[in-house]
Amino acid sequence: xxxxxxxxxxxxxxxxxxxxxxxxxxxxxxxxxxxxxxxxxxxxxxxxxxxxxxxxxxxxxxxxxxxxxxxxxxxxxxxxxxxxxxxxxxxxxxxxxxxxxxxxxxxxxxxxxxxxxxxxxxxxxxxxxxxxxxxxxxxxxxxxxxxxxxxxxxxxxxxxxxxxxxxxxxxxxxxxxxxxxxxxxxxxxxxxxxxxxxxxxxxxxxxxxxxxxxxxxxxxxxxxxxxxxxxx
Numbered sequence: 001x002x003x004x005x006x007x008x009x010x011x012x013x014x015x016x017x018x019x020x021x022x023x024x025x026x027x028x029x030x031x032x033x034x035x036x037x038x039x040x041x042x043x044x045x046x047x048x049x050x051x052x053x054x055x056x057x058x059x060x061x062x063x064x065x066x067x068x069x070x071x072x073x074x075x076x077x078x079x080x081x082x083x084x085x086x087x088x089x090x091x092x093x094x095x096x097x098x099x100x101x102x103x104x105x106x107x108x109x110x111x112x113x114x115x116x117x118x119x120x121x122x123x124x125x126x127x128x129x130x131x132x133x134x135x136x137x138x139x140x141x142x143x144x145x146x147x148x149x150x151x152x153x154x155x156x157x158x159x160x161x162x163x164x165x166x167x168x169x170x171x172x173x174x175x176x177x178x179x180x181x182x183x184x185x186x187x188x189x190x191x192x193x194x195x196x197x198x199x200x201x202x203x204x205x206x207x208x209x210x211x212x213x214x215x216x217x218x219x220x221x222x223x224x225x226x227x228x229x230x231x232x
Contacts, residue, residue, distance in 0.1 A: 013089075016061060021046050023090050025054055026079070029064065030087045031119040034076045041157075042115050058083070091216070098217035103179065110137040110174040111159075113181045114146055118155050120213040126150055131204065134166045139173040168200035168208060183218025 004011040017023060021043060028042040040051055055077060058064040063083040066075040079087065114135065133148040147158040147166070156162075176195035179185035187209045190196040198205045 016058075016063070017086065017089060019054070021050065021054055022058070023093065025051070025058070026063075026083060026087055027090050029077060029079050029083065030090070033119075034078060035069075036074060036077070039077065042112075042119075044109065044112065094217050095220060098182075098220040099223050102222065103175075103182070103184070105175075108174045108178045110135070110140075110144060110172070110177055111146060111157075113174075113178040114148070114157055116215060117181050117212055118148065118157050120215070121155060121211050122213050123153050125207070125210050126153055126155075127204075127207065130164075131167045132162065132164045133168045133170060133208070135177075136169070136171045137174045137177065138171065139175065144174075168198065168204045170196065170198055170208070172196040181212060181218075182215045183220075184222070 003015050006012070024043045024046070025039060028039045031042070033039045033042055036048075036051065036055075039055075040046060040048065043051070055064060055066070059066060061082075062080055063086055064077055065080050066077045068074075069076055127150065130149075130151040133150070135146045135148065137144045137146075147160075147162050149156040149158060149162055149164065172190075173195045176185060176190045176193075180187060180190050180196065187196075191198075198208060
């Protein structure tokens with residue numbers, strides 16, 4: 001690969017961190033995605049070939065470690081101490097992005113928000129019984145539908161119908177759902193305007209919003225919004 005040819009630690013660190021997809025791979029590993037498929041699922045648009053190349057390089061650099069799965073084919077991946085330290089750079093970048101960058105239409109992928117929510121669920125609040133939640137996202141070029149399967153505290157996000165009875169139905173504007181998870185829209189406002197609607201047993205309707213632990217950057221108020229309030 002090309003390098004900056006400088007001794008500066010910023011230049012040397014950027015040679016690794018600034019490669020396309022690397023920060024997202026580090027993020028996904030930090031969130032507990034230990035298999036190749038799980039890492040790939042959390043990075044829509046990343047090819048299997050490129051992910052394999054990135055993981056191999058990160059292993060050579062001592063940022064990621066892998067071992068054969070105890071059962072079955074494939075390997076399990078995890079961050080090393082150097083990888084966990086590199087995630088701190090990801091977190092700092094995320095804090096800057098949450099503060100200074102506005103969400104644009106191209107950022108409002110509801111699947112990514114659902115995937116993120118699944119990795120931030122308050123598992124102690126999940127129902128003890130099996131629950132299947134269907135999500136229908138509107139206001140996109142074409143409607144999108146996903147399913148969340150919750151069973152024994154574990155969750156699975158499905159792009160195809162899992163063949164099980166559906167318990168709760170969520171119909172939402174993609175923008176409203178993404179902004180709710182990101183902490184930029186309250187549940188009360190989203191449901192009052194009917195931008196997010198729930199249908200199902202009353203106990204599930206009440207419980208659903210309490211499962212969401214929000215994005216790790218939900219506490220950050222965008223600077224543009226803060227400035228607008230001050231000007232008003």
